Amino acid sequence: MxxxxxxxxxxxxxxxxxxxxxxxxxxxxxxxxxxxxxxxxxxxxxxxxxxxxxxxxxxxxxxxxxxxxxxxxxxxxxxxxxxxxxxxxxxxxxxxxxxxxxxxxxQKIQDNERLIYVIRKLIENPEESTNIEELALEIGMSESWLQHEFKNAVGLPLRAFRKWFRIKTAVIAIKEGSNLADAALGAGFYDQAHFTNAFREIFGISPSVVFQKGESIRWYIQNEEIEKMLRLP
Structure with missing residues (x-):
């Protein structure tokens, strides 16, 4: 919004x-x-x-x-x-x-251990290019089942969730002082251009415009929902 x-x-x-x-x-x-x-x-x-x-x-x-x-x-x-x-x-x-x-x-997913495993793997290793077919094999289900159940529980297709979380990871890094290039690489994007394209797809504007040097940004980032979903300590 x-x-x-x-x-x-x-x-x-x-x-x-x-x-x-x-x-x-x-x-x-x-x-x-x-x-x-x-x-x-x-x-x-x-x-x-x-x-x-x-x-x-x-x-x-x-x-x-x-x-x-x-x-x-x-x-x-x-x-x-x-x-x-x-x-x-x-x-x-x-x-x-x-x-x-x-x-x-x-709807929450606390009772679905397989989806919890998949989401935890995505958010704990945002820099890794996880293959969906391999993820499905790891939890003992078909790729089509994983895609269907993931979207029903989370509200986004698995690939869209992975992109969303990488963008969030990059934004948090920028907040903590990283430049766009370093934030992009640390979040799992190939380079700054890859991050820029993904950010523009979601917000319709380049991150360089949002995070211009000298611009005052008031941040508030809350990770509570993900922690609840994954039952993290």
Missing amino acids: VVGLDTEIKKRVKGNKQWMISRCFVFDGALSHETILNGSVGILFADPGSEIGEILTKEAGPTGLSANPSWAPELIATCFEIQTANPEQYPEILNRSFPFNRLAPV
């Missing part, structure tokens, strides 16, 4: 000539699209399989892209509040804002 704090945002699905214009867009991370941003923006990148991710998936709708949800003004107000708050206040501010304050239970 992305919101414009100073002005409206432009988005269009790749291949379309017509631009959509709105202060707020909710979109599927697997949707190939383009974005034009001006001024300050707020971006929420929700974990697949999380409660927030489920809310945003429903809001994005069957086309994977929707504009101006009813709660957009509330979210914009929250972004402005974060701009003037201290980092230790972010969790409290977000917990009383949509969609964080209206979570409903969604």
Whole structure:
């Protein structure tokens, strides 16, 4: 989800000539699209399989892209509040804002040991190019079963999840001070160009634009959902 704090945002699905214009867009991370941003923006990148991710998936709708949800003004107000708050206040501010304050239970995978094994292998070794057929053999199931069950439980195809988690890993590395090239390699991308293309596919904009030198970024990264799914200590 992305919101414009100073002005409206432009988005269009790749291949379309017509631009959509709105202060707020909710979109599927697997949707190939383009974005034009001006001024300050707020971006929420929700974990697949999380409660927030489920809310945003429903809001994005069957086309994977929707504009101006009813709660957009509330979210914009929250972004402005974060701009003037201290980092230790972010969790409290977000917990009383949509969609964080209206979570409903969604399907979890704690009882599926084979899927837990697969997801743990993907997130603990993001730099490895894991073969899906080999993963299926390791857990004693067919490749088609793994693909089907993974998407049902997590909400994304396995390859899309792997790309999402690599992008998240790279973004966390950038937050901790890595440059784009080092962050890309550490997250399992072939090079910076590979990371740029994957990032652009999801957000519709290059990471070099988002993480420009001198730009002020207010970060809040929460890994709680993945830890719950995998029952990590």
